[in-house]
Amino acid sequence: MSSTVSDVIAALDTAYPRELAELWDAVGLVCGDPAEPVERVLVCVDPVAATVAEAVEWGAQLVVAHHPLLLRGVHGVGTDTAKGRLVHRMVRSGVALFCAHTNADSAVPGVSDALAERLGVRVSRPLAPHADGRTGLGRVGELAEPVPFAEFVRRVAAALPATEPGVLGAGEPDRLVRTVAVSGGAGDSYLATAAAEGVDAYVTADLRHHPAGEHREQDGPALVGLTHWASEWPWCEQAARVIRNAGDLDVRVSTRCTDPWTMRVGSGG
Template identity: 75%
Template sequence: MPALAEIIAALETAYPPELAESWDAVGLVCGDPDEPVGRVLFCVDPVAATIDEAIDVGAQLIVAHHPLLLRGVHGVPADSTKGRLVHRLIRAGAALYCAHTNADSAAPGVSDALAEAIGLRVTGPLNPGPDGRTGIGRIGELPAAEPFSAFVQRVADALPATEPGVFGAGDPDRPIRTVAVSGGAGDSYLGVATEAGVDAYVTADLRHHPAGEHLESGGPALVGVTHWASEWPWCEQASGVLRASFAGNVDTHVSTLRTDPWTIRTSREHTQ
């Protein structure tokens, strides 16, 4: 079995830490780089449920997209929420590694996985980095144009189900061929998507006022999904990095636990 340090080297070749935003916290959270790793669990959120799952499947490493300790802390006592998770990991002999905005910007990265799930052929980044290849978001094309209503259904069919579901904003009959996607919260790139001239933009955490103003100004149709669902396809991509690097020596397990925080959906019945 490879050492944890070797696993980290493979992950950081795919998702270079230098691509992370300055405010981010990526890399090894806990674990001994010299310890062997034979099984890895991939997930979006390092929470109690996914840590329990990792321990249940015998994983020596969790690779998560979201950081556990994004904001600075002065300690991780076991009677605090996040400290409790760190102690549980250490007692179980499991390491935690997080690839966040570096995985967002990498090529391929989070938005490439989202684009692939939807069925897009990626043509380039939405918001390019200095090298023109990496960067946040992706622009892609469908094999053929389809009505916006059908495209919204395509997105819903491609992603794991969540209680909030998938929603669209725009003319149901609008032809959609070129699409921008951004895994995670992407309404800060509404203007960039408009400048790119795409027909639709798929992202998470869309807010009322920015979305409404965007549509009023003639921007592309919008498809809103949950944050977790938009980033979950990356887990399979990341697991593929280790399968390619350590074929036959590392087992990979992609968590299918829905860690989206929204668990109830209800609505008032429509009346005529």
């Protein structure tokens, strides 16, 4: 018996309960018929032109994305807008779109668990726990053995897909790193939380100049700065495993880099 869109949604809702989503978030089915059969599913971070084109070209009936397409309220999806064109292309091509965002961030395992696993960090607890003490944003853990910060930054770069901005490090190269906090996506709002945890290093994305600079002045954990896309891409394989377990489905993780930065000029050495 073939799987349907609703079968895949049920599996994803079990893995990433919607009640874990932040109140401002927009998760769930964006377009498509829950009753339609599914044979191929594409998993990606961003539902953008490149990943929608990949899904259509491959013959997928469902795209599962981390980031919402329609996060803020809209009054229409006309083809005179970029997002409207995507919705029309998916509907015309018979491709449904499902998004699991902050619910996937807070679930166990979730986005930051996938990032930690790629970096060799053994997770012990959430960085910003919910009331149950188990779910929540970010993760705290440790490496099997301490390594110099410079070596840790190189490991991070090797473990994640390449982007034009690359991976940045802020800290003394010889500083030993054993305990690590990670947060997939924009995480500089948790700089003080990571410092309070007493970790040696904090890995996250979208670090801004002033918060990062003030953090360093206060002798907080060393920082490893990633692009948003690279920090959340490991989750795609985690979600793909959830979908594969839901039925006899062909599931592909998109490797198309949807990081917005496409050029870097100059070098810091």
